[in-house]
Amino acid sequence: MSYEQLSTSQSQVSRLIVRVEHYQSTLGIGNPCPRLSWIIETNATNWLQTAYEIECYTKDGRVRGRTGWIHSPESVLVPWPFEPLTSREQVLVRVRVRDNKGDISPWSEMLPIEAGLLKVGDWSARFITPDWDDDILKPQPCPMLRHEFRVDNDVIQARLYITSLGVYEAQINGVVVGDQVLAPGWTVYDRRLRYQTFDVTMHLREGINAIGVILGDGWFRGRLGFGGGRRNIYGNRLAVLAQLEITYRDGSTQQVCTDQTWRSTTGPILASDIYDGEIYDARLELPNWSKPGFADHQWSGVRLLEWDFSTLVAPISPPIRRIEMVLPVAIFSSPSGRTIVDFGQNLVGRVRLTVSGPPGQMITVRHAEVLEGGELSTRPLRFAAATDRYILRGDGTEVWEPRFTFHGFRYAEIDGWPGELRTTDIVAVVIHSDMERIGWFTCSDQLLNRFHENVVWSMRGNFLDVPTDCPQRDERLGWTGDIQVFAPTAVFLYDVAGLLQSWLIDLAIEQEKLGGAVPHVVPNVLGPSAAGAAAWGDAATVVPWVLFQRYGDKRVLETQYKSMRSWVDYIATKAGHTYLWDRGFQFGDWLDPTAPPDKPGQARTDKAIVASAYFIFSATLVAKAAHVLGYDADADFYADLAHKARFAFAKEYITPAGRLMCDTETAYALALVFDLFPTDTQRRYAGERLAALVRDSGYHIRTGFVGTPLICDALCSVGHCRVAYRLLMQRECPSWLYPVTMGATTIWERWDSMLPDGSINPGEMTSFNHYALGAVADWMHRTIGGLIPVEPGYRRIEFRPQPGGEIVYARVSHRTPYGLAECFWRIEEGVFYLRVVVPPNTTAQVFLPGRDDQPLDVGSGIWQWSIPCQDTATRGSYTVDDLVDEIIDDEVAREAVNQVLSQVDAWRLFGNLLLNERSASLREAIQALPNSEIVIERLNALLTRIPKKDGI
Template sequence: MATPSSPRFEHHREALGIGEAAPRLSWKTVAPAGWRQAAYEVEVTRSQRVHTERIESGESVLVPWVGAPLESRESASVRVRVVGESGDESDWSEASVVEAGLLHPTDWVAVPVGAPWDEGDDLDARRPPLVRRGFTLGKPVAKARLYASAHGLYEVELNGSRVGDDALAPGWTVYGQRLRYYTYDVTGLLQPGENAIGSWLGDGWYRGRLGWRGGFYNLFGSDLALLAQLEVTYADGSVETIATDDSWRAHVGPIVRSGLYDGEVYDARDELPGWSAASFDDSGWSPVATGERDPATLVAPQGPPVRCTEELAPVAVLTTPSGKRILDFGQNFAGRIRIRVSGAAGDTVTIRTAEVLQHGELYTRPLREAKSTDVYTLRGEGTEEWEPRFTIHGFRYAEVTGWPGDLDAAVAAGDAVGRVYHSDMERTGWFESSNPLVNRLHDNVLWGMRSNFVDVPTDCPQRDERVGWTGDIQVFAPTAAFLYDVSGMLGSWLRDVAVEQLPDGTIPWYVPVIPAHQMWTPIRPGAVWGDVAVLTPWVLYERSGDAGILAAQYESAKKWVDLQDRLAGDDHLWNEGFQLGDWLDPDAPPQDPADAKTDKYLVATAYFAWSARHLAKAAEVLGLADDAAHYSRLADLVRDAFVAEYVLPDGRMSSDAQTAYALALRFDLIVDPELRAAAGARLAALVAEGRNRISVGFAGVNVLSDALTLVDANDSAYDLLLEEECPSWLYAVKKGATTVWERWDSLLPDDTVNPGTMTSFNHYALGSVADWLHRVVAGIAPAAPGYRSIRFAPQPGGGLTSASAAHETPYGRASIDWRIADGVLSVDVVVPTGADAVVELPGAEPVAVGSGIHSFSALL
């Protein structure tokens, strides 16, 4: 008997307040091995009306909505049942409920409200306010929804209770064109008669300090304001709306200052107990100042919000040589510390965070100008609990000063807890092997991703930067898409990439753009980074099966490749202009990370060919035959020009460096068999000559291992993986890393921090090797979009005796588990219902299998 899951809508984990009027549906089916779907039925119940349709199709991922589109605020209950090829029908699935948000600008009546004394340009007069309003409910309530956003960050309270559990809302988007709002079910927080709603506000990305070299304030606006609309539906069907307007009131709150880089200063003596309760007297508060916001710019979320997903207790309380007390959480992460403390009014606890220690002391130089300091002043009334609201830090260590009482005893009692924050994506990928160091490397990759997927894909969580560098996520996206369901989050971020794209097709180095960018990184075309417009949508399509992502980003991708074409000119070589090239080549000087061994224009032309090829593939998927033919021809021309310019007659390359060969081989630019074999042999020789040390930067790191595998030099790929001397992946592991570093030698062999001013210990780009671990070491990869077909092809090596990987595909859990004993490779695979697979073992012919559990063995 087949059993379908309750349906999912688009890529939402939660389907309250979505922005799609006709959301596509997906479900997973558990059925006997070999069962195949021939048809499905969808039942949609809305306003007591039931609509049912049967569709003759084997599809179960992102299938079209049935019936009329949803209206704003409308909800529907949806369930499915499936029909097998033999005509057998399943029972109906459990129902899922979807509810549309505010789909039209005219749905909004709220205006932004903030403090009248908030002089946005005067840093001394911008203490974050509280805003509130009381209201009366005179009839029984059937349901209530709160739609909320802000210029800045917000946390809403209703009748003294926190609304939702999201953090740093509404997140970071290109605020002028796209300001996200969230929807909350607040029915249970309302009460008959008198009620009150209020909100904390914080600067956040909107007007807080952003950028390095001192940074800038007010980059997206100078006001700090809540935009909220509480809609109460009474039992009799009537609706009352309590929206932010000039009837709200404002007052100074206990937050003195808050910033994403610098931390939060909080004076509990200024707390106003019960300020968001109905009984609170706000007659001493000031009328709010109202602002403006074009409601056409308000958008519903596509991905999950930031939340606390884990709590970490300190593993040690250290005393430094200078006598300072430091909490060691044993793990580098992005988050905040929650404290419980008792003391006298005016006692002040100061917490400074950092990633590393040097000479036994907290080492803050890698933070550059980020203060990363939280300050709490006690009110002096019993046990007080506090966690910053509107900041986030990247750290492992926290220096604590001013703690009243015994810090060791407090930590033992759980009074200082690390709270891990990131976008609350669904975990979808797992890996393990017989090598503990490789397993720790994979754990580090996972933690690096968690630390840097904080609403946007950032470069690092600790210093005065934390921006969405396009090249970094471009190389890491395949790994990210295995470990977590990133389709919603990255799909949303790619919309911002398209918004920020210049009319000529240029993709900024990071998105959202910090408007004062010209002081550090003028927007100009750059390979690897700009190619995110083409390659990352393709990765999401490949891993999720969602052609809608390709369609949404196609014009942006096309503009980028057309720009590359114009810049390259008739010779099809992109060999002019500024490039970052193989950024952070380990041999580059600490203060000149673009000075790599591989010619930056070789890198640019290789990426031009690769993006043109993928744009052609995207056009083919979307049924754009003319574009597919055009960009396929262009890719061939660029490939031929690349070989003529950069590949020598003997198969060597003009840049005799690992990245040059890796790009040429992985991007299929060298197709002549003799030249390809010679280039592959030279790449393997370079690895051996370099004593298996890594010799690539960002442009080479995600292609190097695959290039070696493709030319039957897998032993060299394993040699690179397992090398423990600097620079290598395991060097950091041996040095005690718990996340992936920005530089191969962020910590030098003498245990001092790299002298470069750009040094992070939590940065995912160099962890993109994990995609190779999943696909080659464990041996699981999509053979068709969305894993509709799976390739199981483990290639053991490096002395590993076992490896396993599992991935929650759109069809269900797929997995592989292999072991070697007495010269025999034993492999177990699981194929979910709705998918099929090909199993390719060393020395054996490929075997096609259907859904179910399958076991194989091969002699090695």
């Protein structure tokens, strides 16, 4: 083995990057004691922090607090060491550190932090609503509200605190405030309504100013749910709350608040709905309506609307924004003569038009993810119209993009376009929560790279404020089961700590309303009966634990502990004295590919096995969380509960040999990953049985929502990593890569959402943008890439790449809370090369392939190794004692078998038999042949000349 240590320079820290909590912005935070984190940038190896010092200054430069040197290695989510912030308070914070050599870093740059409105009494504004009554049974024109006010000279600061019942866009003096869309987003509004804080200092001018707000139905009043859904779930009146606070140079202040002096009307947005789209008549625009001097005397008044101000909270998650523009790759006519625009990527957002034409001309834009027979396929959208309409005002070039809707689409059908539609006339605007990308993966297999990119695009489209199931049809709900299985992948790819913590708070609220049962969707718009299913409700325990493990945030366990415990208590009540959860409604292994298209819950795996296994898993997680939090009595109680449930599971479902009552891949995957086998012997047998089932399937997927995220880990945990690779690399349907071969650019809901002939699966649940089945990406990051967190927040890292699948290189990178970690490996001319990057203030253990008993301990820095390895083409040769499965899946080896059996006229008789005996050795499969010894001898002579593939 050759060994090399890179970056041996002992240079000082070059920079410290300080962050506050998980906030994207530190303007208007709602936490008076925000935790601080810092990333150290240094070229030094084995760098460790031994102490830190924090200073806090007031806005005018006075010292607010100094910690002095605190001897601690902690640099992630360090508790606020000063007096709590007060409402509106602005401070500047900086940090410096001392390392294990005694060197002191430079001070970090000053980080500004500004508190929002922390108390109910800080609000002078009131919610106002237009002074007319709407038809609450259907979408209405969007209200526009405005107000004029005078500003004196020498403004030094202005802040706008604003929220709405519905979604809003605010303007001051004709300029849109901020770059957020669909604010304030979607929460359990009756308990948590987020307000936003904007710096609008530059928007104001001396003299008369104007502020205006447009409101849309959004999630508050718009239609939600499938089968037609329901409207007005949270209320039937739209309203806005706005408080503009102006500070002058002499220290005086002025407030401009929503009150009964405001005016209201309707304008060009005739209807706006998340599912159905937006109708905009540009002839009804009111030029300069949000500028001073606009004549609003014919507008209506407003009235106050009562709302509980204790529900107002500052956001902890990033806002929804326009993230990217995607140009068309083609414009063509469908067989029926319709104009179709192909953006080349299934995405979430809306289209922006640039058009000239006569007044009154209506342009209709219909959206869909796929084509069928060359036409827009809208059947999968069910009751979602997904249609936008724009009516031209006819006075030159017009640019329009919907405000209060979004669609999931790759294709747009355009009707009514005046003249020829050009690619420069239309662009897709991608919108989603503005998450920071922190994880990347690439390897030598381009299909696998495209699959991983599809995972990323599906996550982007479905993390639109709430982690949803799909973004296109009449659903778009926060399904708990989807995020439960996908959370490990999500937290690797993007910083979703704030978004998921915000969503978990809503989960706990909805759960409390139901007495411990976790609803199927959060926020819960399906009603109280849609709750309490295994793998779905377990999001209450799994997601907080994943956030703790990956981000090192203990507070998420503190915040969610009551919810975690309540969920397990709820299951325990259902299981009763048997400790088996074998009654009540369950989704089970949802969308097992063997289930009929119209019966997605008709899986091969017994639902009681799924539910009982998750009972044990969640009880174990609660015990672990209690231990972390120091709740020793709870830790013992839930560990004992898990033990009793595990014993009951083994007694009911596992034979003494290790076979499961339900002989399916999902059942074994659950039992292996959740550690449900009492003995190592049973575990080994189960591993062999799982591998045999996968081989018998021809390495095709036969798992649904529950089994799919676990099966590769289960196989690798019992030494069948090669089988896992074969399963991953399968291209025939059903498989992960089949959609890629069909041109997919996102993850599909079903393995066969599109059939091989290009037709669409007849099931009514057929989405082409569902991230759940992409949860295997987490296994790819850890096993192919080899990057594994060992201690919370990647404080200690394990690098353990396990090459396979004829992949000859892979790179995985992740920006941990301590800095960038990376693992890159390649196989070249019989040598395995490994390069790892360990962030400052962390340590790592490195496992080279085939040397698991010789781990290497390293500190921060860049390290690399090289060791001899078997080339992928020289893993040894085949023999008749290899599995039929392995032999017939190799084209050269299969042809050799075909040649010999054809010579003895046996292929016709035994060919199908061989295909059905994939888990047997070739010797065993053909020993019934006449003259089998001669045949075996001939086969062995040929096979031993053929090198095996796949492996090092």
